[in-house]
Amino acid sequence: MSKLTLKKHLQSLDNEQIIEVVLELYDTMKPVKEYFEFYMNPNENKMLEKYRAVIVSEFYPKEKRGFAKTRFSVCKKAIADFRALKPAPELLADLMLTLPELACKFTFEYGDMSDQYYTSAYNNFKVAIDFLQKNKLLKQFKLRCETCVKHSVHCGYGFEDEMSFLYDMHFNIE
Numbered sequence: 001m002s003k004l005t006l007k008k009h010l011q012s013l014d015n016e017q018i019i020e021v022v023l024e025l026y027d028t029m030k031p032v033k034e035y036f037e038f039y040m041n042p043n044e045n046k047m048l049e050k051y052r053a054v055i056v057s058e059f060y061p062k063e064k065r066g067f068a069k070t071r072f073s074v075c076k077k078a079i080a081d082f083r084a085l086k087p088a089p090e091l092l093a094d095l096m097l098t099l100p101e102l103a104c105k106f107t108f109e110y111g112d113m114s115d116q117y118y119t120s121a122y123n124n125f126k127v128a129i130d131f132l133q134k135n136k137l138l139k140q141f142k143l144r145c146e147t148c149v150k151h152s153v154h155c156g157y158g159f160e161d162e163m164s165f166l167y168d169m170h171f172n173i174e
Contacts, residue, residue, distance in 0.1 A: 035085065044087045052098055054078040059102040070106065070113075072120040075099045089135040093128065097144050100125035104151035104163070118159040125163060129170050138170060145171070 010018060025032045038047060055075045059068050082095055103121035107113045125148055132138045132145075145167055152163040 031081070031084070034081075038085050044085075044091050047082060047085060047087065048091050048095055051078040051082040051095055055095070055098050055102060059106045068106065068110075070103070070117065072099070072103075072124065076124070089131075090137060090140065093132055093135065093137050093141060096124075096128040096131055097141055097148075100128055100148050101144060101151075104148045107155055107159075108151040108153070112156045115157045118155065118157050118162075122159065122162050122166070126166055129166060133170055142171065 010021075013021070022036075026036055027033075055078055058071055058075055061068060076099070079092075079095055079099065083092055100121050103117070103124065107117070107121070125145075129138075129145060132141050138145075149160075149163045149167045152160045154160070
């Protein structure tokens with residue numbers, strides 16, 4: 001169905017019917033509920049911390065006996081869900097950079113990972129750093145990007161070289 005078809009249908013409903021449709025969506029779909037809660041009370045920092053906690057728990061779970069799952073898909077979904085709320089670019093950049101930061105820190109602390117792990121960490125760093133450049137936020141997040149590169153030292157599969165090259169390319173370091 002197109003937006004135009006939906007718009008025509010909604011225009012044919014009276015206010016009470018539209019309210020019922022919205023309330024039904026609110027009750028049955030978690031993303032819709034979250035969207036309306038944010039719409040009514042837009043606390044970007046609170047939502048940033050909520051989604052950051054999802055990413056942190058993938059690498060550093062709170063449970064003492066819990067093992068890190070390092071599921072990049074879960075982290076990317078958290079970023080996508082936060083992006084859907086249309087936060088300020090600085091806050092979105094902050095969350096986007098959290099994923100490669102933690103991935104690099106985790107491998108620095110716990111040792112060598114798989115090629116796929118490094119590929120995912122690099123790809124997320126690239127997406128984040130491209131977003132920083134596009135939104136003129138490179139200077140603001142430079143130190144955090146440097147930390148990612150520092151934590152990639154002694155990693156396998158050429159990870160350190162790729163991270164350094166990407167960093168140098170965006171920050172014009174000779």
